[in-house]
Every structure is written in C-alpha cells, then in structure tokens.
Amino acid sequence: MKSKRSVELWSVRELPALAFLIIAVAVLWIKIPSFRLEVNLLATAREMAIAGIMGCGMTMVIITSGIDLSVGSILAVSSVVMAKLMVDGTPVWIAILAALVVGLILGLVNAILINRFRVPPIITTLGTMGILRAGATLFTHARCIAPLPRALDVLSTGYVPLLMLIGIAALSTLFLTRTRPGRYVYAIGGNEEAARLSGVSIAKTRTLVYSLNGLLASVSGLIIASSMSSAQSNVATGYELNVIAAVVIGGTSIAGGQGSVPGTMIGAAIMAVLYNALILTGVPIHWHKVIIGGVILTAVLFDKMRSLGRK
C-alpha cells in the first residue's frame, strides 16, 4: 500500500516545481515583510498572469513538439495596432477586438508557413520574430503611443489579471484534457506518424494550436498595454524565452507529447516570485540572469530525477 502511494507521488509531473514554489513563497513570506504587502503580491500576480497566459498557448505548442519564438513580437504588433486605433478615437472594445484578431491572424500565418511550406517551427518563428518586431517598429516609427484611454486600465487593476489567467488556464486545461482536438495535440507530439496514420489531421491541429498561441500573446499584450497605459514596439522583447522557461520549469517536455497547463502555471508563478524576490532582496540586476539560468537547469534536472525515480 505504502509503495503504491509513493509511486503515485512520483508520477505527478508538477510535484517538484510545486514543492519549490511553496517553499520559496513560505520563506519570502516569513523573511521579507514587503513581500506580504498586497501591492507587491498583486504586482507579482500580474507578472505571473502575463507570462502564464502566453504560457497556456506555448504549452500546447510545445506538447505538439513545436516551438514559437515569435510570441513577444506578436504581442508587440497587436498592442501597437490596438494603441494606434485607440489614439485615433476608435471605441475601446473595437480596438481590443482588433488586437485579438491581429494576434490570431499572426499565429495563423506561422501555422500556414509550418504546414503548407514545411518550414520547421523554430525557423518559421525565428523568421517571423524578426519580421514582426521590425514591422511593429516601422508601424510606430519607434515612438511610444500614449496615453491610452482610462477605460483600458481595468485590465491591469487588482485581481483582474489573475482572474483572466485563471479563466484562460481552466479553459486551456479543459481543452487539452477533455476534448478530442486536445487529445490530438498530445497525439501528434507523442508520435506524429502514428497520429497521422490513425486519421488525426496534423495540419488542422497545428493550425488551431499556433492560432490560439497568437491569440493568447495578444491577450497578454492587453494587460501590459493597460498597466503601462501606453504601447511601444520594443515591448516584451526576449519575452519568448521567459515563457518557454516557465513552460519547461512546469514539467512540459520540449520533446513533445507530455506536459500540462497547471504545470506551466506553477512555472510562471516561480518565475514571477523569483524575479520579485531578486528585486526585493536587492540582488544586483546582473545576477538575475545567472540565477534564472540556474533555476531553469535545476528544474529540468529535478524533472529528470523524478522520471528516473518512477522507473
């Protein structure tokens, strides 16, 4: 009986990351009074929401054994388009809708390049990463677009980002675990050839996943634009690596076929809490990258140890 339970414990992918998160939060809660402040917790939650919402899409992409390096650039394009529309006097909700559509379409473009023209995902999105970032800069003439209407502020106030994250994460989890296309996502990541031979439409599944990923990037863009009350073309540069790190820390395998949205949420929380802790404890900013690199590696090693322990 006892051994059975320990086997079950080992089989929980997210366990090491969750344990790390709980310990980290507990230590910070006790040791650093300013961590406990509501303002600080909400700011950390907002950072977590920004990475976590993109992480939901990225998790799906990585489960199909793909990758998307262009999310930061998609975010930039959709938020500058939205800001321009708002500044030009378009109603706020139409501008938000436009941003979401832009994100969706850009994700679709990635999918078309990958499906139709058989360009590997890492190359496609490396290319679109550069092209879209440049596009955003050309669109804004490298100027900051501000101020945005106050109506947008609600998206980054209080618990709103966290609630958005919870809603999107719940929907993504339902999609991945309870629907047929969701299971196809795991199937093509596990063995693409076998999935194809069993009648799974790889192109359709991939199109869905990359489009959703683009859409979710633009949602994160809304929160960033709202909290800054402005949009500029270099927003979220290099953010793709943060998102990928959150996904990987959460136990999703880059090799595809395995992974979960709750794991990614834990990963996003770890990244947000860690950055927050580094800032609160006054660690020089140059050490941040060294520490984040170490954490990514440690998380992956823990995951390896866990799978060895299960064997």
Place this chain on the structure above:
Amino acid sequence: MRSLIRAKESVVLLMFIVVFAAFAVTTDRFASVDNLLNIARQYSELAVVAVGLTMIIITGGIDISVGSIVGLSSITLGVLAGQMHMNVWAACAAAMAVGLLCGTLNGLVITKLGVQPIVATLAMMSAARGLAFVLSGARSLADFPDSFVGLGQTEVGPVPFIGYIPLSVCLALLLAVCGFVLLRFTSLGRMIHAVGFSEEATRLSGIGVVKVKVFAYSLTGLLCGLGGIMMTARVASSVPDAGNGFEFEAITAVVMGGSSLRGGEGSIIGTMIGVAVMGILRNGLNLRGVPNTWQVLFLGAMLILAVLADNLRVWMRSRLESRQQALEPSKAEA
C-alpha cells in the same frame, strides 16, 4: 543543372549571387575590394562560431548560448588583461578555456543528464550573459597592450589581385577548411553525421554517441572563446553584451547554408556562404542607408525564403530521381 539540384549549397549560392549583384549594380561603393574586406573582417567572428554550430546542428542539436559565451570570454579577457594587468596571452588562453568549459558543460548536461539541447543552452545563454555582466560590473573594459590590439589590425599579404587580407579573415578561413576536412574526410566527421541521422542506429553500431556530442559542443564553446578574443582585438575593448544576438545570426547562416535542423546533413561551405550573405546584406543595406529595423525584417524574410527554396530543391531532386528510376528499367529492356 542536375548537380545544382543535388547540392545543398546551391540555394545559398544563388542567394549570394543575387544579393551581391543587386548591391553591386545599385551601390557604387559596395563592390570595392576595401569594402568587401571590411565585411569579411567584421563577420570573421561569426564565421568561426558558425563552424562549430554547423557540427552541432548536424548532430541534430542546437546551441543558443553561443552569443553569451562569446560575451563571457571577451569579458574574461578584459578583466584579466585590461583590469588586472595579467599577461595578455595568458588571458587569451583563459578566455578560450572559459569558452571550452561552457561548451563542455553544455555537452555534458545534454548527454549525461539527458536535458534537451535547446533548454540546456537556454540556461547557459542566461547564465553566461549574466556572469559577463557580473564580472565586468556592466562596464566596458579597454586597457589592452598595443601588441594585442595591433593583432586586430594585422594584415597578411600582399595576395595578388586582393592586396592585404586581415589576419582574422585568414584565421576564419583556416578554421573553416579544418572544419570541412574534419566533417568530410575523418571518421569523427562521419560519426557526427551518423549521430544526427539516427542516434539509435549509431549507438547500436558501437559508436560513443556521448563522446561525439560532447566533442561538438566543446569545440563550439572553444570557437566561441576564440570569437570573443577576435572581437575584443577588433574593437580594442570588451563589452559585456558582446555577441548579443549572435545565436540568431549564426543559426540563420547555418540554416541558409543548407544544414537541416533535423540533423544528419549540413555543410561548412554552405555555412560560410550563409555568413557571407548575412554580411553583404547588412553592409549593402547600411550603404544604402536602410535603417536597422528594415535589415532585421530582410534577414527574417531571407531565412524563411532559404528554407522554402531548399524545400523546392529537395522536391525537384526527388522528381529527378523518380524520373531516372522510371527510365532505368526501359534501358534494361532495350
């Protein structure tokens, strides 16, 4: 024509010719020997790094930490020689050792611990760049002896028709030739291809897959160290964000050159032409006063275009082969 379709370097060669011709016609200063040598000097570091990266990509791996390792080794050199006034050659050796160490660490984490290459090198990318900033205190370091800085300006020659060639360009060419020979004519080179083509089959035939992979990553680390030294000598200072974005330029050059990210095939010649395309594109656009933003856009488009063109080439090759197969039985009957 047929051999053109077969050769994986033909796409990148075509790109080179088109881009070169376009700039030679539209820009009067572009096609001068001085300008071309200047491009070669600026891109020699990228070429050195890309030689190693080609091998990694042939094994089916990837390394996105190359830019950060270049930065870290450049800073190592800067701190030891510029700040602590150590002997500059000993500092160079230390910088290369740091590069080698980072590369070997990548290789060991990937093989011994079974971490995916992109994740392992993502961690290294972050850690090495961070260390470069920590060690330098985010300052640029410049207090190198003249004997070292002069190296960046040293030229070899005169070579007929060209004149004096920068030492760094000679070094890059020499290393490219070594890489070519290693991949084409040695058993190690064949093992590198075999690992990328089918790791399982390679392992079952008794080849030490771990050793081959660790070699590829260590060599790339060492070459990054050398690249960092070359860059420091060229600009006579070391900055912590040296080599920033190198990983993307190097991967673009390698992929444009016809290496497949699926592993098993690749070509140093293709990579070198890829680096050259990158160099002349950047330089030509600079001469025409095109802003950096547009250049990035062009590079992104070139990357995707190169892979599309290569798909077209593979498709033509398979048609060619099936046609030949269709012809052969009729010959036998005749």
